[in-house]
Amino acid sequence: MRVRKHEQSGPGCAGACCLRIEDLGVRLGGEEVLRHVSFHLHCGEIVALIGPNGAGKSSLFRTILGQTAHTGSIRFQRADGDKTRPLIGYVPQSPVFDRGDPVSVFDFFSAAISTWPVFLPTPAKLRGRVEGCLERVHADGLIDKRMGALSGGELQRVLLALALEPLPHILMLDEPLSGVDIDGEQQLLDMLDEIRMKYDLSILLSTHDFATLDQYADKVILLKNQVLRTGTPEEVLGSEEFRSVFHLDLGRGKRA
């Protein structure tokens, strides 16, 4: 099954907004985590980042967020030619909440989007605003649940709703499908597709779930400290590099 995809996302960035990453290099604690990473991310496009654990996927996210020093360049161009910093919505790998954590979805959400202290009585207006945000991801029924009591899929939806407020240019999701059951996964993927069409934003996500890539990803990037292969899901999943990283490489130690 193949869902609608943007046709104009060809090479170059003519006319459309675009995140351009050129020759990116990152060192963490003396180790080279990323080297010579280059790719473009156009608006309305979903790009999936795959690669083994420790391939530098999370580091790449952190770098795009501006939290890590790097070499090379990260540039963003809006459709109108404006080159200011893009607004990035970030959905982290599920944060850990204790089951007993007295943080409700409302608390978490309003702490992030408003300056009204969450320990004071809630103004009705703020509650309405949070409800509106949660509605975008069909999660408005969760507002009074505790964060620790949410299922994996529910937590991802709440985090997604937060990343969409304020509406970003680029949405980045770090392994949104891990810890989510099959129903939740389908729901989340449908939602991403809906969001991409509705708001015309770029989505970059990392995943270990290759079976569903074909459904939603316009482009797949195979990363292992450097970009090994870029292309459509079929191209990358059928490539020599993909098999070498995920199967034939087993037991042979690190690739040179």
Add this chain to the structure above:
Amino acid sequence: MSFWYAIVDLLPFEWAQPGSMFFMKNALLAVLVISPLFGLLSTMVVESRMSFFSDALGHSAFTGIAIGALCGLADPMWSAVALSLAFALLFTYVRRNSGIASDTVIGVFSSTAVALGIFIATLDGGSFTKFNSLLIGDILSVEPGKIALLACILLAAAALWVCCFNQLMLSSVHPALANSRGIGVFWQEAVFSAAIAVVVTVSMTWVGLLVINSLLVLPGAAARNLARNMRQYNLLSVLGAIAAGIGGLMTSYYIGASAGASITLYLAGWFLVSFLLRKRRV
């Protein structure tokens, strides 16, 4: 203060008779200032898993007092505040930038501080016993001037809470997420640990080093058992701290035990009750 004495004089206790027992009235006022302060900070200490950190701060405050005493300062409390502030900031820096687990970092700092404190206190064959009062604390020795200082700190902490609580909470839940939303996580943590440092150090003289940490942990821990959101959490924590503070002071007056220890025991009892209630509800 005379206004406060006039109010207390209305209470039906033997120590509340007009014109006498001023130390007890001072202590009551001090408890009413200290306990909500600790109740307030406690929720965030528990939430961001810093309970061991506040314990370590007490140790560094002790070292600061030892250094102050060595230098012959009139009021070694200020050297203690300075040292524990430095300790708190350095700790936050090391924790953020080293990738070492935070309990290890705390252990390193705590043991260093306490060793340095004992080393300085016993320099030249000095005796440690003069510091014993710090370990247990004496709320009855509090003076009106110090109560005013504590009240100022309470106001400052409340103001800090209004400005920063949201960001602090988000930083403790997920630093990278908080950062992606424009929150300076390092500075949030630095300010928070500095606030704990000041509060712990200033109130140590009256509460006692050995039990001060329980005041920072127990109110939040107990409230956490019952609360379902942040409003209940903070409210229960502050109310629990105040109730235990008053109860503990009264008990210590009538039985003659240490006030700090009595307050802590009340809080521990409150924690037990809240824990049992939680069990029943789930």
